């Protein structure tokens with residue numbers, strides 16, 4: 001147990017699950033989300049994690065903006081609010097002094113190194129600031145180059161205890177006609193999700209090749225999803241002048257209202273079915289050291305604030321939090 005490590009992979013804006021029976025006319029698939037795409041056989045690496053780990057249909061029940069989502073993930077609590085009148089992206093979110101899973105890990109294992117790699121906005125105290133090494137680049141810096149820096153540091157610090165890798169590029173596809181004919185490859189959520197699957201495979205094979213896999217818990221999380229195929233997305237699309245026939249392909253970022261209804265494209269009005277799509281986040285726990293009794297399990301209802309408490313429990317770390325451990 002003392003040799004247990006944790007690799008935390010945060011994929012910005014990645015919806016983990018979606019409202020049932022919704023499909024995108026252009027692909028015949030559900031709107032891009034981990035569970036739906038894995039069920040359709042499109043995500044072999046995620047599928048592998050789901051079959052050998054615990055998949056949580058997780059919700060962000062707080063504010064669905066990134067500064068909050070990242071904080072809920074890091075701290076395991078919704079106890080945070082912005083200063084009135086101040087843009088949360090200026091990081092004026094209260095509670096920055098709160099313990100996170102990274103700081104708690106260092107306190108418990110002073111000899112084990114803790115590092116974080118990602119966008120500089122979130123590599124901050126109270127978010128993903130790590131004690132031994134924190135590398136942050138501008139928003140939407142290359143996922144590939146960020147991963148390479150992370151792997152390089154791990155090779156140089158084989159005694160690493162906890163590593164956070166945050167990849168933002170999927171969020172770059174946030175405000176786009178998703179399946180439009182002239183949509184550039186990198187601005188397409190469908191293709192970007194397939195690409196994330198390859199990044200996940202790269203993480204797993206890296207850990208395996210270095211013989212770290214069997215002692216590592218792999219925790220995959222996200223801060224929020226996006227509006228897509230719901231009344232909020234259709235309203236946003238109309239406001240931006242998206243042609244009526246393309247609205248079924250429209251996704252509109254993760255602005256309020258966070259609660260929304262599935263759009264009925266045949267009747268061209270909201271259906272009665274709840275979507276709440278930007279609250280649907282990814283949460284998968286797995287890796288070589290994940291307990292056998294938890295493998296292949298699906299948790300039907302979880303929350304974003306259960307993420308860090310689960311890592312803490314796995315690592316035998318005390319973390320004061322409001323969320324509950326899956327274990």
Ligand SMILES: [Zn+2]
Pocket residue numbers: 012013065066069171223224
């Ligand atoms: Zn985000």
Ligand SMILES: [Zn+2]
Pocket residue numbers: 226227228230231232233258259260261275276277278
């Ligand atoms: Zn929505």
